[in-house]
Amino acid sequence: MEPYGITIFCDDIRFEQQNKLMLIGSYGSDLIVNSALPVALPKLCFFVQLRFPPMKISSLKISIYLPESDEAFFTQELPVNAAEIATEVETPSLPPMLGDIQRQMAVNFPITISPVLLTQEGYLKVRAIYDGEILRVGALRISSTSTRGNVFIEARPIGRKEGEPIEDYVVEDHAENALATFKTQAEAIAWAKTLGHSPLVARVRHLNDKAKPDHWRSAD
Known part of the structure; x- marks a missing residue:
């Protein structure tokens, strides 16, 4: 055994x-x-x-x-x-x-x-x-229970130019607190869903103001 x-x-x-x-x-x-x-x-x-x-x-x-x-x-x-x-x-x-x-x-x-x-x-x-x-x-x-709800998945580094490589993906809350970091966006989305969050990703790469709902779409 x-x-x-x-x-x-x-x-x-x-x-x-x-x-x-x-x-x-x-x-x-x-x-x-x-x-x-x-x-x-x-x-x-x-x-x-x-x-x-x-x-x-x-x-x-x-x-x-x-x-x-x-x-x-x-x-x-x-x-x-x-x-x-x-x-x-x-x-x-x-x-x-x-x-x-x-x-x-x-x-x-x-x-x-x-x-x-x-x-x-x-x-x-x-x-x-x-x-x-x-x-x-x-x-x-x-x-x-207080942190469940929408979370934001953003690529890093911030402000990277078109064509530059992505280092990792960070899951953040509304206050921009980093909850977790992953190598791929899919891993970040899966982690957020496992904890009961609703993951959001930016509609346009450089438009990521968390106070503006139209900058984001559901990752589903």
Whole structure:
């Protein structure tokens, strides 16, 4: 089997008797903030569950990334051999009628971070580094109700002359705040639609006044 994992995002993790955990306020695929960003969450919890073959593990680390950031804002390393604290479980293999089982090792990470400052929309990502291999073990989409609506997709650099190459495409709001940057216009449009925005593009390259609706058309 290949190692894999999942993350449950929630508001709180409580430790109960008989080695039980209670996850309070679990999120689905989205965390929608009902105010303008940036906003500070008092607490955000991550219940990371990892499964891997029953073998010795030399290193194991969990890293969490804020939206649009390549630098982890939280990292937790396992200080001892993971196999020493892992729980061996037996999971029925597929198809179940064969009657055989597949042995796995399980490691659970309950993580609480307080506070968590969210400055922009995008995906909050969880990664596990298992013996040097990066595993994608969860992502939570962050969005704000106050920023949904029309966004403007503009080519950069600004003021380029006819025939000059385009470096990238920026998604901006009405206040000209850059929300995200992409190499292609199609990627920028797709990202905006994923977050529930209505992307607009300029009708004419050099006419891009956001206060004038006739300068823009829908990207649909």
